[in-house]
Amino acid sequence: MFRGxxxxxxxxxxxxxxxxxxxxxxxxxxxxxxxxGLKSKDFAVVVGLSKPTIEMGLSQPKITSIDxxxxxxxAGITADARVLGTYLRTECHxxxxxxxxxxxxxxxxxxxxxxxxxxxxxYDRRPLGVGLLLAGYDDKGSHLYQVMPSAxxxxxxxxxxxxxxxxxxxYLMKHQDNFQLCSNDELICHGIQAMSYAASIDEPLKLSIxxxxxxxxFKILTPVESLSYQKxxxxxxxxxxxxxxxxxxxxxxxxxxxxxxxxxPSAPRTETNSQPNLSVTPKTSKNQVDNxxxx
Amino acid sequence: xxxxxxxxxMWLNGPSPGQFYNFMGGNNAPAQLPRELTTAGPYGxxxxxxxxxxxxxxxxxxxxxxxxxxxxxxxxxxxxARYQNIERVFQIxxxxxxxxxxxxxxxxxxKRSIDQKMIEDQCCNDGVxxxxxxxxxxxxxxxxxxxxxxxxxxxxxxVGGVDEAGKPFLGNVDxxxxxYDDYVVATGFGRHLxxxxxxxxxxxxREFTFEEATKLIRESMKVLYYRDTRSLPQYTVGICTANxxxxxxxxxxxxxWTFAEGVTGY
Numbered sequence: 001m002f003r004g005x006x007x008x009x010x011x012x013x014x015x016x017x018x019x020x021x022x023x024x025x026x027x028x029x030x031x032x033x034x035x036x037g038l039k040s041k042d043f044a045v046v047v048g049l050s051k052p053t054i055e056m057g058l059s060q061p062k063i064t065s066i067d068x069x070x071x072x073x074x075a076g077i078t079a080d081a082r083v084l085g086t087y088l089r090t091e092c093h094x095x096x097x098x099x100x101x102x103x104x105x106x107x108x109x110x111x112x113x114x115x116x117x118x119x120x121x122x123y124d125r126r127p128l129g130v131g132l133l134l135a136g137y138d139d140k141g142s143h144l145y146q147v148m149p150s151a152x153x154x155x156x157x158x159x160x161x162x163x164x165x166x167x168x169x170x171y172l173m174k175h176q177d178n179f180q181l182c183s184n185d186e187l188i189c190h191g192i193q194a195m196s197y198a199a200s201i202d203e204p205l206k207l208s209i210x211x212x213x214x215x216x217x218f219k220i221l222t223p224v225e226s227l228s229y230q231k232x233x234x235x236x237x238x239x240x241x242x243x244x245x246x247x248x249x250x251x252x253x254x255x256x257x258x259x260x261x262x263x264x265p266s267a268p269r270t271e272t273n274s275q276p277n278l279s280v281t282p283k284t285s286k287n288q289v290d291n292x293x294x295x
Numbered sequence: 296x297x298x299x300x301x302x303x304x305m306w307l308n309g310p311s312p313g314q315f316y317n318f319m320g321g322n323n324a325p326a327q328l329p330r331e332l333t334t335a336g337p338y339g340x341x342x343x344x345x346x347x348x349x350x351x352x353x354x355x356x357x358x359x360x361x362x363x364x365x366x367x368x369x370x371x372x373x374x375x376a377r378y379q380n381i382e383r384v385f386q387i388x389x390x391x392x393x394x395x396x397x398x399x400x401x402x403x404x405x406k407r408s409i410d411q412k413m414i415e416d417q418c419c420n421d422g423v424x425x426x427x428x429x430x431x432x433x434x435x436x437x438x439x440x441x442x443x444x445x446x447x448x449x450x451x452x453x454v455g456g457v458d459e460a461g462k463p464f465l466g467n468v469d470x471x472x473x474x475y476d477d478y479v480v481a482t483g484f485g486r487h488l489x490x491x492x493x494x495x496x497x498x499x500x501r502e503f504t505f506e507e508a509t510k511l512i513r514e515s516m517k518v519l520y521y522r523d524t525r526s527l528p529q530y531t532v533g534i535c536t537a538n539x540x541x542x543x544x545x546x547x548x549x550x551x552w553t554f555a556e557g558v559t560g561y
Contacts, residue, residue: 100432104423139459140422 025149028129032075034198037133038158043213044135046073047191067092071218075162076130105136117151167197189233346398346449352485353394357465358508361536362455391456392533396482398449427456439472451482461537484523489515
């Protein structure tokens with residue numbers, strides 16, 4: 001990836017008007033495992049795909065809570081994310097001490113964006129190699145923000161970032177009109193299903209799920225809870241593959257076998273569904289992300 | 296062969312004899328002490344120990360849909376009724392009223408800080424408006440901080456208003472950062488004279504109505520005028536509800552001194 005003399009320094013423009021160092025930092029996000037976030041009127045959910053960075057090891061935390069009304073899901077360099085998490089947590093804490101109330105989400109992410117922007121404009125800094133999905137709930141309702149290493153901050157209805165997240169984004173794009181009125185359970189199910197398109201098919205999904213909303217402080221579901229959600233959530237309507245990403249089609253062995261056409265993800269299902277990527281039997285992961293720093 | 300004449304001196308970057316090593320590596324330079332603590336001279340800085348130009352009572356009453364904050368328009372210089380037409384109830388934003396008692400210069404000072412905060416709020420352009428409870432909390436921090444620096448602001452303020460849901464808030468913060476909120480708060484002599492009058496009329500099972508609150512303000516301001524020597528028969532009232540936040544007045548106290556003829560024994 002030779003970009004000539006224009007990528008040595010974050011402060012140097014390429015003649016095409018690009019900042020290569022910043023773009024490289026964006027690549028660090030797609031090395032991390034996928035994160036999916038989506039929101040309804042009253043709830044915001046983030047789902048992270050955890051993979052152990054070493055076999056037998058514990059996976060790095062994908063989701064961290066910031067305050068009772070904010071949580072983040074991270075993709076990229078975990079160490080950088082920890083710095084951001086500490087910053088956000090300190091900000092929220094200071095705000096709460098000073099004003100006795102919760103930090104307004106939009107102001108929080110804007111301040112975060114301003115802080116991150118500095119490192120994209122100084123030769124002695126580097127952009128943080130981490131992307132965030134920030135879920136929060138405040139007086140103005142539920143919020144989902146995407147924060148990028150380029151210090152862009154986007155207010156999203158739903159978003160997926162990280163490794164192989166395109167499949168999840170396609171799912172979210174297709175279903176985005178339904179999210180607004182979803183209950184919290186339906187929202188989590190949509191998140192799990194979106195994530196199933198970002199994960200490889202030959203291993204069980206190990207998900208961390210965080211939810212925040214009206215009368216619901218930010219909560220990271222326990223492994224038992226998230227497994228039970230994975231069990232009860234219906235698999236995506238596999239008979240309709242028209243929108244299914246071409247690249248993933250060949251992996252989907254169960255497309256023909258599951259022919260359940262009942263609409264909506266809300267109906268709980270007790271029997272274990274047959275789609276392998278939603279199976280909960282523990283298996284050793286073979287498909288590791290080669291960058292061990294990323295989570 | 297080593298050339299000893301060019302040898303580097305040992306212990307570079309170390310502390311000079313008798314000094315301590317700076318383990319922070321210069322990253323955290325010690326914060327400069329505030330100027331109020333570093334004034335040269337035999338006595339250093341002398342902080343004010345009393346209010347000079349003072350406002351007297353402020354009275355706030357919360358009712359079911361909002362708050363009323365009233366204060367007379369007098370700013371005294373000691374016992375001299377020096378400035379007789381100064382409003383002491385301020386509108387902070389569309390949701391907050393502030394009534395100031397105590398040293399009027401300090402009130403103006405804190406008012407300027409608050410106005411600056413409101414401008415910063417607007418600069419964010421995110422539709423977030425400060426709530427009265429937040430301002431009250433912030434004032435607590437500021438005033439307590441000043442107290443800890445042995446340089447308090449000699450003020451006693453009433454903060455009132457409504458939040459986004461239209462829920463009224465009424466609180467009081469004083470010069471030490473002590474704070475409480477209630478359906479009626481008062482500063483200065485109003486705490487002795489007006490507070491009991493209002494509490495006496497409070498129905499146990501409900502909040503005041505707007506009519507009750509206005510009537511109580513009118514009566515209390517009259518009592519305060521009759522019995523507080525640092526007061527005037529003229530006052531302004533701030534009213535804050537979900538739809539309206541403004542300062543009304545000045546109003547006149549209905550005074551009647553005919554009874555004075557019968558007063559004897561002084």
